[in-house]
Amino acid sequence: MKKNTCNHKDHTLWSRRSFLQGLGLSGISSMLFANSTISFATNNQLTSAIENADSENILLIIKLFGGNDGLNMIVPVNQYDAYANNRPTIKIPKNNLLNLTDEYAIPDFMSSLDPMWKEGKMKVVHSVGYDNQSKSHFKGSDLWASAEIDSNIQETGWLGRYYDNIYTDYVLNPPESPVAIQIGSTRNITFDGEEHKYSYAVANISSLQNIAQTGKVYQSDNIPDCEYGDNVSFLRNTYNSSYNYAGKIHDAYNRSSDYTGGVGGYPASTPAYGKLGESLNIIARLIKGNLGTKIYMVTLSGFDTHATQFDTHQGLLTNISETISYFHEDLTDAGYGDKILTMAQSEFGRRVAENGSKGTDHGAAGPILFFGESLQGSGFVGEHADLNDLVAGNLKHHTDFRQVYSSILKNWMCVDASVVNATVLGSEYEDLNLGFACETETETEVPPVPPIPPNEGEGVPDSVVTFETYVSFEGDDTIITLQSNTTQHITVTLYDIKGQRLGVIENSILYAGVKKINVKQKNPSLAAGLYIFKAQSNYDAVSKKILIQ
Template sequence: MCQHHFSGKKASKEEKQIHDKEHASWNRRSFIQALGLTGVGSVMLGATQISASKPSPLSVALSNSENDNILVIVRFKGGNDGLNTIVPVYDYDSYANLRPTIKHAQNDLINLDANFGIPNYMTGLESLWGNGQMKVVHGVGYQNQNLSHFRSSEIWASAEPVDFVSTGWWGRYFEDLYPDYIISPPEVPPAIQIGSIGNLIFEGTDNNYAFSVANPEQLANVAQNGTQHDVLDIPDCVYGDKLLFMRATANTTYQYAGVINEAYSSAVNAVDYGEGELANQLAIVARMIKGGLGTKVYMVTLNGFDTHANQVNDHRTLLEDVSNSMKNFYDDLSAIGIQNKVLSMSISEFGRRPYENGSNGTDHGAASPVLLFGPGLEGSGFVGEHPDINTWDANDNLIPSTDFRDVYQTVLTNWFCLENSVVNGILLNQTFENLNLGLDCNNLSVNDFSNTTQIKHTPFYQNDNTFIELTMPVTAHVDMRLYNVLGKEIGSLKNEILFAGKHTIDVKASIRNSLSYGQYIYRLSIGGVFYSKSIIIK
């Protein structure tokens, strides 16, 4: 039952001000969350958390190039045990001595070559390997491995293992490349993420750039129905007003529901994926790709790899899902001949220790293999040097032999064909090694996206006032305007030539009219290039 905030007696002026500010705060917060203007927007649908956000420059960059390649990131959440995934047959005795209870028997392995094998229940990967569609990068990690799930996940997402960085490797690219995302979004969702809500990988300074859902059922609901919320059966009261606002705003932000629905409905799965957690996600992703959605990056999530106990059974269930699902995924794509355009890559926050613990499991470790799948790899094989399983660091962990950012750099450079200067920016102005993954841009003539402008504009707040600091690299004419959240222009903040250097713009003083407390958007035009960002008027 709905209840009003006030009783029958007349509210005092102070109570009314508090009430109005509460509503303004609720509206602002709800709008920010629903639209994703600052960070990931989240709403609850039933018992499921859904996140939606404005789109990013990724689709613009790739759609403007001749490269229509797609990346599917498969996250093994919890820390995958690499030694029981890719077994070092070349030193089987050492491996078996370290894992007397949880080891794979040597006659229960499928040998990929003379040195490495996989469990015999991973027949799907045997098929991919035999068809030249699988590569294994040995010993992937970073120096001084952090053994916290949360921190190491942040490190893999941000590509920065030392200092905390609040943006992700994809998010930085999106933000720099398409600075006017609030005003001019692309037509299709550039990234779709199932699970891992809150992960930094698609996070920019002000926005998360992925269309994100908590589970495959929720994405299937979007794809099948093209909408989320009932906006008709709403109670007539203050609560109902809030509910209507939230539902309508969330529905509006799901502007991509229509194109997702169209792509999903225009394709079918050509194979039976079964009922595994990863299987359900990849089946949906396959229909999106086959239906011509145009999204370039997908991230799916398989949970449960934190195998401190009962590893033999639990890990088998996970690896069977991975093996069967990846084979089915590429068989599905092959039905219409688009398998060559899709690369899949596993990530996991860390590996496990080389020796088993006392609970028939393994504890948090370091180096672990990255698995890549797809015909674009142009042949199966191993990349890099496997860590010596008898040589450990001070925490009894395997020592990484390949930096995880080497994998990122190779995918960005040799799969998406991005210029080195762009890749350096994505990877925080550091250069890493290009690995021999067999990926080839085929000398495609792609746009040079390295010429991203160096205009910096940052809102800041001081003494209940709102300011924008603008850093100009050169002298140029600046046209900056303020809009409300409905897109109505409020007024001009700056329209003049500004010299190179820093400039501070007082928003309230520039508008010269009373501005209500809440959310606004400013849009900046310099030399025909547009930028936009959300701000708060206090």
């Protein structure tokens, strides 16, 4: 018999049911072990829409968290006197500038980007923002991630809403590969839908490295021999065997190798400037290994430069420039140069004037930088803000950030314009000329809403059939609630977490109104654990995770 390595009292405190309840697994798509949050995506709306779109293009989003100082990144030479007067100690001296044009320059410590500019692989969108811009890091990040500036609470992301409105039957039909991979800032809501997080998200690059090298999310050895350990082992093994894509990531990683060409290699990680080099190296390997993921997002912190900004910002921008340059060289050498677009953005810019601590405080508008062969020439897009025409010391924005999102979705990811306008952004925004366009201009036909059967559906608004499901608990019972505004036939089928069909637990007529199904009463032999149910009506199918206690 194995030695019991746990306190014997945990046998009275823990059961698998209470353990699952304590973790709150019902309706979530992430778990926390070893201080590392990992979320995983099953099939979703963006998956299907992007996979069905006529595009093999890949988008890399680099989030410069903390509020990047765009004025010391893209220096307005045509307004240099106003720039220098506002920044007596932190300005970039003229003799340390590399002119991109007669009007704008980059600091010489960003010289790694100069070849990309000269080769037509870089564009800058000036003065991007929105009305009444938030100067809070997290609120600002949520606003950019949600693209909803008129709401007090941001709960879904611009890509998450896209996922939510293509298909509802996503749990039981996962794609072969994750549609999005997110490194860092796992609280960011960009990929959050109404109920699910639609990205394979890791808190740090070390987690992704482990997955890529071993093919597992969590190790299942060295676990205490007791009931608590059994529960940990159960959850970890369940997670490793579910739709977490670890094996796919591992296979793609092993199908490729590190790039050894060029000069310098990926910049090494440092405590001060983060692990962008490691992150983009692994992303490049996954792309070269044909993983199939079309969106990657990496968060780089350190841009909240309230004090002694010059040296800190110089180190960050040097690291970014060298990493992006080498990343695109890597993928160009592998034949992916025209398929990858990189976008660097921040949640807000900095104030024009420096503060008393030789730094800058939270501001408003700032630039977004794009990199890639598909840009078809370097240049500047939009109007740069006037440094002498400020609002409370901040730059006015001239380009709405939702114009950027709209342009990317329609012209890079090749998503139908009607889906972008109605589903993702809730309005139509003027697209920017970023140099790329989808080859096909044929819009995807939106399927019509199924008609209501004759003599049914009285009182249904606008002849639209609604069918919704909810999960709740009544004591120890797990309840599925079905709600419909018309009479229709429904079936509810139960599956295990691997998607294996267990059987039908409801097959009946659902009248207009509400119907409750007690899952455990329908199948008393069910063990406590995580399952999936699929509710199929005349008009729709919905599948969700469910916890049996």
